Amino acid sequence: MSRFLCRSGEAISPYTPGEQPRERKFIKLNTNECPYPPSPRVAEAILAGFDAASPVPPEIASLRLYSDPEEKVLINAIAGFYGVEEEQVIAGNGSDEILAFAFRAFCDADAPLQFADLTYGFYPALCSLFGIPYVTVPLEEDFTLDIEKYKNCGRNVIIANPNAPTGIALPLSAIEEIAVSNPEHVVMVDEAYVDFGGESAVHLLDRCENLLVIQTFSKSRSLAGCRIGFAIGNRDLIADMQRIRCSFNPYNVNRLSILAGAAAMKDREYMEQCTARIRRTREKTSEGLKNLGFTVLDSRANFLFAKCPVMSGKEYFLKLREAGILVRRWDMERICDYVRISIGSEEDMEIFLKTTKELVAQKEGAENE
Ligand SMILES: *Cc1c(COP(=O)(O)O)cnc(C)c1O
DSSP: OOTTOOHHHHTOOOOOOOOOOSSSOOEEOSSOOOSSOOOHHHHHHHHTTOOTTOSSOHHHHGGGSOOOTTOHHHHHHHHHHHTOOGGGEEEESSHHHHHHHHHHHHOBTTBOEEEESSSOTHHHHHHHHHTOOEEEEOOOTTSOOOGGGTTTOSSEEEEESSOTTTOOOOOHHHHHHHHHHOTTSOEEEEOTTGGGTOOOGGGGTTTOTTEEEEEESSSTTSOGGGOOEEEEEOHHHHHHHHHHHHHHOTTOSOHHHHHHHHHHHHOHHHHHHHHHHHHHHHHHHHHHHHHTTOEEOOOOSSEEEEEOSSSOHHHHHHHHHHTTEEOBOOOOGGGTTEEEEEOOOHHHHHHHHHHHHHHHHHHHHHHHO
16 A cells, blocks of 8 residues: 555455466356357457458447447347336446446445345445445355345345355345335346346336346356446436446447447347356256265356365365366355356366366375275
8 A cells, every 4th residue: 555545545445356367277167257259249240341451440440439428339239138218228347337336326324235245245345435334134044035134124235136156046026025115225136147047127127116237248148358237227217327427437338348248239049049058057067066965056147156075165176276277265254165166168067077076086085094
């Protein structure tokens, strides 16, 4: 820290992202990216009009211009996908930025926030950035969320559904009950993983004016590197978030990401194929781990949260790393023996299972000596 960091800057506790290795080639199962490339329409959109005659692809030449501050083609594609009005959609530089707009718009010292003790680590980080008081509610012993603790809670709420890092999903009826019971507060649903087997609360928006649905292109649409997220809600909530966006960065989504996002959103079939493939691989991997004696939570996301029967979470994590496989783990007491395993390609997951089987056998061998 420099001696110039202001007092409130000292109090901020930043989020620690998962490792992005630059050198050694790892099988990367640590940050829930999609193992498959984005829709072919994404490259087509960015390279449109490019041929031997034009020295620079037109969309690349256009990078000299600022992006559309209304992000029209992207907003239009999102609204089209979900059958909502364009005024009900706002886009951001990743859903992390969307979360920031929402927290800044709806929460402050007089409007605290409630979320689970085990959920996305960016929520408390944002609260510390904005000075938002928050209450964490412990998940149940089996990592499910008891909706009674959210009904009528008198606070704004954010729920990741499916949750991270557990992968466990709530039915829409639960989200609806929470939203209906808190009519004076905003209920935010972070649906980063919804396309892998959850149900989107977008379908509740007609009934719940206090509901805000947040999604990302980073997971199911293979565009983590483009940084695109969005929220859908009633037009007044979205207008409130536009106030924040336009006070912070009116050009928050860059030109290439606007194009890429619109193209990816229009290719519903490709997204559905990729997510179906990942779901199949998830179920196969889960079976494989259970056969080795692991505890595996019921995941509706593109990752598994699992506990090794013979090693601590830390030992298993480190041995996988030595073997060239990166997964994610946390030191928090309740989950320190679990690891979160992103679902990679079929081949990646075969190697992962084979390696795990060997590590478990080695450990058991050592113990029986
Ligand atoms: C990955 C993730 C996000 C962030 O996605 P970006 O759009 O890449 O910023 C948001 N919420 C949850 C729960 C996530 O896991």
